[in-house]
Amino acid sequence: MEVDDAGEGTLQKRVVDTLSKLPELARDDEVLIHAGRYASLDFIVTIGTQVCFVTVEQGRVVKVDSNPQKMRSSAFTLAAEPEDWDRFWQPAPEPGWHDLFAMNKRGHATIDGNLLPFMQNLQYFKDVMALPRQIWVKK
Amino acid sequence: MKAGIEPILGRYLNCKIAGTDYRIYFEEAGEGTPLVCLHTAGSDARQWRHILTDSEITRNYRVIAFDMPRHGKSNPPVGFEREQYRLGRQEYIDLICGFCDAMELEKPVVMGCSIGGRIVLDLGLAHPSKFAALIGVQCSDHHKPWYDSTWMHRPDVHGGEICAAIVSGMMAPQSPTVSVQETLWYYKQSGPGVFKGDLYFYGAEGDIREEVSRFDTTQCPLYILTGEYDYSCTPENSEATAGRIAGAKMTRMKELGHFPMSENPAQFRKYLMPVLQDVHQTKAN
Numbered sequence: 001m002e003v004d005d006a007g008e009g010t011l012q013k014r015v016v017d018t019l020s021k022l023p024e025l026a027r028d029d030e031v032l033i034h035a036g037r038y039a040s041l042d043f044i045v046t047i048g049t050q051v052c053f054v055t056v057e058q059g060r061v062v063k064v065d066s067n068p069q070k071m072r073s074s075a076f077t078l079a080a081e082p083e084d085w086d087r088f089w090q091p092a093p094e095p096g097w098h099d100l101f102a103m104n105k106r107g108h109a110t111i112d113g114n115l116l117p118f119m120q121n122l123q124y125f126k127d128v129m130a131l132p133r134q135i136w137v138k139k
Numbered sequence: 140m141k142a143g144i145e146p147i148l149g150r151y152l153n154c155k156i157a158g159t160d161y162r163i164y165f166e167e168a169g170e171g172t173p174l175v176c177l178h179t180a181g182s183d184a185r186q187w188r189h190i191l192t193d194s195e196i197t198r199n200y201r202v203i204a205f206d207m208p209r210h211g212k213s214n215p216p217v218g219f220e221r222e223q224y225r226l227g228r229q230e231y232i233d234l235i236c237g238f239c240d241a242m243e244l245e246k247p248v249v250m251g252c253s254i255g256g257r258i259v260l261d262l263g264l265a266h267p268s269k270f271a272a273l274i275g276v277q278c279s280d281h282h283k284p285w286y287d288s289t290w291m292h293r294p295d296v297h298g299g300e301i302c303a304a305i306v307s308g309m310m311a312p313q314s315p316t317v318s319v320q321e322t323l324w325y326y327k328q329s330g331p332g333v334f335k336g337d338l339y340f341y342g343a344e345g346d347i348r349e350e351v352s353r354f355d356t357t358q359c360p361l362y363i364l365t366g367e368y369d370y371s372c373t374p375e376n377s378e379a380t381a382g383r384i385a386g387a388k389m390t391r392m393k394e395l396g397h398f399p400m401s402e403n404p405a406q407f408r409k410y411l412m413p414v415l416q417d418v419h420q421t422k423a424n
Contacts, residue, residue, distance in 0.1 A: 098312050098368060102368075123300065123304035
């Protein structure tokens with residue numbers, strides 16, 4: 001599976017399109033699904049100005065909604081610029097972009113909201129957000 | 140896998156340090172200059188097993204790695220259940236010196252990683268003539284806690300899982316999966332609140348930037364090795380530390396993170412061997 005990209009659109013759009021493939025990237029990963037079996041919630045990923053809702057049900061990523069209704073509730077938010085998600089998804093990311101906490105500490109990403117479910121399932125959410133490394137193509 | 144017994148010998152030391160009785164587990168291998176290895180916060184001496192089984196190292200060094208009390212196979216002191224564990228700077232210095240004295244080690248080299256890398260600076264400041272050399276791995280004279288550490292010890296978050304998940308991103312993406320997972324396993328086995336308690340002195344006594352300029356490397360050589368993927372103690376932190384200590388030798392290690400000796404032993408070896416050879420040569424001269 002590769003991200004369809006003919007050189008059209010912005011980096012932001014490419015990142016959003018790639019994020020939207022999380023359900024299929026996670027679908028057959030039984031270890032990941034088991035790790036997140038107690039996680040059922042919506043969380044937000046922002047890519048620059050674009051807001052995406054990611055829905056998780058018992059460890060399965062069931063939906064990524066890049067056109068959400070306003071004032072929709074979520075558990076927590078992971079936010080970074082498109083350039084930072086690009087660097088995060090490289091197969092061998094540079095120091096500082098290799099991990100969500102590294103990005104957070106270095107000021108490349110923010111992690112906000114109700115962090116209890118995030119921290120209760122920390123490795124699971126780190127692994128979910130790293131799934132696009134399997135298909136991300138550096139432009 | 141071919142069956143084989145490793146040359147590591149594990150024993151228990153009963154001793155009194157600063158008025159407290161301890162039963163400390165240690166492992167050792169080799170002969171020569173004592174090389175005492177200090178594990179990271181929230182882990183134990185198993186992190187050093189590749190150093191203990193490296194015949195090129197054990198040919199010249201008696202490598203000794205001990206579990207701090209509350210870690211690995213070293214029990215907490217009597218009455219631990221009635222106190223909140225908070226490692227203090229002086230307590231940590233006393234523990235290391237007390238261990239070395241009880242073991243009757245003469246002018247050992249001490250190599251520590253993370254909090255162990257930090258405390259070697261304190262050892263050199265407090266007891267410059269006691270050690271043949273100090274090696275700080277992931278070593279900084281200034282550590283400011285940057286996240287809420289209460290997550291590491293609360294009843295609604297699994298302690299082992301959260302400690303491992305926090306440190307998982309401190310390793311380099313190039314490190315072998317098997318070694319990364321072994322490093323995380325140690326964290327998953329850590330006792331409740333121990334990782335958080337180990338980090339306490341970072342917050343309370345973490346800034347010794349003004350003191351380190353007194354570090355006398357003519358009395359005690361200092362080597363600093365820091366992996367580039369460590370976002371907790373960054374190479375920039377270590378370089379700034381080395382810049383404040385005349386004669387300190389700092390090396391930035393590529394494709395390594397916060398746990399060089401266990402996350403990628405082969406890669407760490409490339410950087411450690413020249414240091415150990417330098418120490419050995421200096422001692423011979």
